[in-house]
Amino acid sequence: MTEKNRVPLRVKVQSEIRLDQFLKWANISGSGGQSKMMIQAGQVKVNHVVETRRGKMLKNNDLVEVEGTESFLVCQEV
Numbered sequence: 001m002t003e004k005n006r007v008p009l010r011v012k013v014q015s016e017i018r019l020d021q022f023l024k025w026a027n028i029s030g031s032g033g034q035s036k037m038m039i040q041a042g043q044v045k046v047n048h049v050v051e052t053r054r055g056k057m058l059k060n061n062d063l064v065e066v067e068g069t070e071s072f073l074v075c076q077e078v
Contacts, residue, residue: 008063008071015076019046019064020054022074028066043067 011026022028023035023044038044039054045065046056058064060076 006071008073010073010075012075012077013058016057016059017074018054019044019051019056019058022058022064022072023066026064026072028069028072038066 009026011022013022013025017025019039020032020035023038024030024032029035029038036054040052042050042052043066044051045063046058047063048065058074060074062074064072064074066072
């Protein structure tokens with residue numbers, strides 16, 4: 001299966017969440033500082049667009065792609 005055809009991992013959140021918090025919540029980064037560095041380095045895409053704002057609010061069904069790892073789908077609990 002090619003990288004573009006991979007099914008994203010679903011990550012459940014209770015409500016909208018900031019991008020840097022999401023990276024920690026999903027265990028993509030080990031700390032807020034690491035999240036900040038990844039985002040500012042352009043290693044994170046939201047809905048296929050590079051996102052450099054760590055405060056970007058993620059909503060239900062947003063797709064987060066991290067360079068060198070999996071893709072993640074934000075799933076808001078109802």
